[in-house]
Amino acid sequence: xxxxxxxxxxxxxxxxxxxxxxxxxxxxxxxxxxxxxxxxxxxxxxxxxxxxxxxxxxxxxxxxxxxxxxxxxxxxxxxxxxxxxxxxxxxxxxxxxxxxxxxxxxxxxxxxxxxxxxxxxxxxxxxxxxxxxxxxxxxxxxxxxxxxxxxxxxxxxxxxxxxxxxxxxxxxxxxxxxxxxxxxxxxxxxxxxxxxxxxxxxxxxxxxxxxxxxxxxxxxxxxxxxxxxxxxxxxxxxxxxxxxxxxxxxxxxxxxxx
Amino acid sequence: xxxxxxxxxxxxxxxxxxxxxxxxxxxxxxxxxxxxxxxxxxxxxxxxxxxxxxxxx
Amino acid sequence: xxxxxxxxxxxxxxxxxxxxxxxxxxxxxxxxxxxxxxxxxxxxxxxxxxxxxxxxxxxxxxxxxxxxxxxxxxxxxxxxxxxxxxxxxxxxxxxxxxxxxxxxxxxxxxxxxxxxxxxxxxxxxxxxxxxxxxxxxxxxxxxxxxxxxxxxxxxxxxxxxxxxxxxxxxxxxxxxxxxxxxxxxxxxxxxxxxxxxxxxxxxxxxxxxxxxxxxxxxxxx
Numbered sequence: 001x002x003x004x005x006x007x008x009x010x011x012x013x014x015x016x017x018x019x020x021x022x023x024x025x026x027x028x029x030x031x032x033x034x035x036x037x038x039x040x041x042x043x044x045x046x047x048x049x050x051x052x053x054x055x056x057x058x059x060x061x062x063x064x065x066x067x068x069x070x071x072x073x074x075x076x077x078x079x080x081x082x083x084x085x086x087x088x089x090x091x092x093x094x095x096x097x098x099x100x101x102x103x104x105x106x107x108x109x110x111x112x113x114x115x116x117x118x119x120x121x122x123x124x125x126x127x128x129x130x131x132x133x134x135x136x137x138x139x140x141x142x143x144x145x146x147x148x149x150x151x152x153x154x155x156x157x158x159x160x161x162x163x164x165x166x167x168x169x170x171x172x173x174x175x176x177x178x179x180x181x182x183x184x185x186x187x188x189x190x191x192x193x194x195x196x197x198x199x200x201x202x203x204x205x206x207x208x209x210x211x212x213x214x215x216x217x218x219x220x221x222x223x224x225x226x227x228x229x230x231x232x233x234x235x236x237x238x239x240x241x242x243x244x245x246x247x248x249x250x251x252x253x254x255x256x257x258x
Numbered sequence: 259x260x261x262x263x264x265x266x267x268x269x270x271x272x273x274x275x276x277x278x279x280x281x282x283x284x285x286x287x288x289x290x291x292x293x294x295x296x297x298x299x300x301x302x303x304x305x306x307x308x309x310x311x312x313x314x315x
Numbered sequence: 316x317x318x319x320x321x322x323x324x325x326x327x328x329x330x331x332x333x334x335x336x337x338x339x340x341x342x343x344x345x346x347x348x349x350x351x352x353x354x355x356x357x358x359x360x361x362x363x364x365x366x367x368x369x370x371x372x373x374x375x376x377x378x379x380x381x382x383x384x385x386x387x388x389x390x391x392x393x394x395x396x397x398x399x400x401x402x403x404x405x406x407x408x409x410x411x412x413x414x415x416x417x418x419x420x421x422x423x424x425x426x427x428x429x430x431x432x433x434x435x436x437x438x439x440x441x442x443x444x445x446x447x448x449x450x451x452x453x454x455x456x457x458x459x460x461x462x463x464x465x466x467x468x469x470x471x472x473x474x475x476x477x478x479x480x481x482x483x484x485x486x487x488x489x490x491x492x493x494x495x496x497x498x499x500x501x502x503x504x505x506x507x508x509x510x511x512x513x514x515x516x517x518x519x520x521x522x523x524x525x526x527x528x529x530x531x532x533x534x535x536x
Contacts, residue, residue: 038279039265049269053278060282079529099289103282110278114271131483138480145470154533155466159480162462162526166484169515173487176511180494212286219293226300233307 007085008225015218022218026211033204041201051198053111059206060104061125063213064132065167067097071139072164075157085221087153090160091143092220096213098136104129124178128171135163318403319411326415336384340377340420341427347373348431359436366435367445367496373431374424374449375456375485381420382460383467383477385412390468390534399535405528409465413457413524421453437496444499444509448492451509455488455516458523465530488515 037055044051071090078086108126113119120126143156268275330336351369355361389395398408428449432442463481467473495508 034279043269048271050271050274052268052275056278056282095289099285103285106281106285107278110274110281114274131486134479134483138476138483141476141479142466142470145467145472145476147471151469151533151536154536155470155530158526158530158533159466162484165522166487169487169518170483173490177490177494180497212290216290216293219297223293223297223300226297226304230300230304230307233304233311237307237311 007083011085012222012225015222019215019218019222022211022215026208026215029204029211030208033201033208036201036204042197044198047115050111050114053107054198055201055205057104057107057111058202059209060100060107061129062206063209064097064101064104064129066210067093067100067213068132068135068160068167069164071097071160075160078153078157079161087150087157088221088224089217090157091153092217092224093213094136094139094143094156096216096220098133098140100209100213101129101133101136105133122178124171124175127178128174131170131174132167135167139163318401319407322398322403322408322411323415326412327418330415330419336381336416337419337423340381341423343380344373344377344424344427345431347376348434352434362435363437366432366437367441368493369435370428370431370445371448371489371493371496374428374453375489377424378420378453378456378460379478379481379485381416382464382481383474385416385461385464386468386531387464387473395531396535399532405531406524409461409524409527409531410520413454413461413527416461417454417457421449421457425449425453438500440499441496444505445496447509448495448505448512451512451516452488452492455512455519456485458516458519459484459488461527462523462530465527465534468531468534488512491515 033055037052041052041055043049071093074086074090074093077083078090105126108129109119112121112126139156139159142159143152146152146155266272266276348370351365352362355365386395389398399405401408425446428445429442432445437445460481463477463484466480467476470476491508491512495505495512498504498508
């Protein structure tokens with residue numbers, strides 16, 4: 001019990017202040033990014049104002065991939081060093097990554113409709129992101145499929161590593177597949193070179209999304225650690241002084257759950 | 259006023275640009291709100307449990 | 316070594332004696348391919364165009380069906396614990412089970428594929444390539460599937476979790492397997508695809524027993 005408290009307690013202390021700072025930073029940066037994307041940045045010569053969708057779509061894609069890599073690294077740390085926080089971090093990050101992936105797919109679809117005339121195009125990038133989305137869903141399904149949460153966490157760690165090894169293989173396969181079945185009109189999603197005026201909002205939104213991820217990660221990790229503490233307390237309350245405190249314990253557990 | 263109208267029209271692509279930003283905002287905001295609510299519920303439950311434990315002592 | 320072949324023989328005889336696995340896999344394979352013309356129409360042009368992909372996807376889904384039985388019976392019966400404690404390294408035990416699984420499911424799929432290729436009007440070059448691609452690719456399906464089966468051991472709604480885990484991982488073999496058949500109609504390009512497919516199977520051979528064993532150890536903890 002004492003060993004268990006050592007690192008997580010430090011994390012709880014550090015994250016309490018960092019969370020506040022990061023939250024404000026995220027709000028500021030994203031607001032600036034939105035303003036820049038929607039107002040300051042010029043419309044594209046070919047794509048018009050739809051290029052503004054890129055300022056959400058591309059950073060979301062970067063986050064989708066980065067968060068999966070983060071999960072893989074955390075999983076490796078959890079498996080190799082048995083670090084207690086690493087597993088919590090991977091599980092906390094997964095829904096955030098899945099949401100960014102969904103945003104990437106949805107905005108990609110909304111960008112594709114005016115550009116290519118179809119709500120969905122099987123181009124290499126969108127298809128790879130779709131597969132990544134299923135990798136995320138599989139991870140979330142697996143970690144939640146066990147009655148014993150630590151079993152779910154360990155299985156998820158192995159899955160994350162298997163997935164990250166497969167990512168380059170999948171990307172390579174999808175690229176090859178895309179060139180094999182060359183669509184009638186191929187349009188490069190981000191053009192030959194991105195002008196500075198477009199790079200700035202892209203990077204600002206990327207930084208904002210990263211801050212948002214940090215905020216949500218810390219928040220979800222704190223929630224998970226609190227839930228573990230609560231479960232330990234409930235178990236203790238049920239075990240100690242069974243006869244006398246049985247009634248009290250049952251009442252407190254009931255009110256805590258409800 | 260015409261500037262706002264032009265801005266909102268997004269060069270004719272308003273039906274795509276605004277839903278795109280809307281989906282992103284809704285998804286990420288929804289996740290944030292859900293995570294925050296779960297966090298607060300957890301904190302409240304934990305405090306109540308710790309109070310009970312303190313009382314029993 | 317003796318233990319390895321002993322396990323292989325045991326799993327294979329269990330699978331064949333019950334007949335359930337092979338029958339289920341082949342039955343589903345044939346049914347799925349036969350259903351497609353009813354869905355897309357009988358024009359041979361269209362069938363030939365989509366035939367390779369249809370057969371490969373059907374093979375993939377059929378292989379998926381048999382995966383949850385790979386470790387489940389031994390897990391429930393306690394043999395898996397004995398395997399983990401025995402002298403035979405768990406990785407080799409997994410390999411033996413995957414080999415038996417392949418002989419009972421993947422190999423029959425490959426063997427029956429020329430017949431199904433006729434149903435979708437593939438040419439002789441394509442039929443040969445389809446057979447080769449399934450022969451080379453189905454070991455990868457068994458090996459990759461074993462990882463997903465090991466990870467989902469004891470999970471609630473195991474079949475659903477298993478399917479969700481394995482389908483993204485099956486996409487590379489599918490792309491190169493079906494792709495090989497596509498390009499076989501026009502020249503010699505299939506060899507590159509089959510080589511990549513072989514590389515995927517070899518990589519699976521190297522990586523998957525290790526990953527499955529790690530997952531099994533966690534299930535047994």
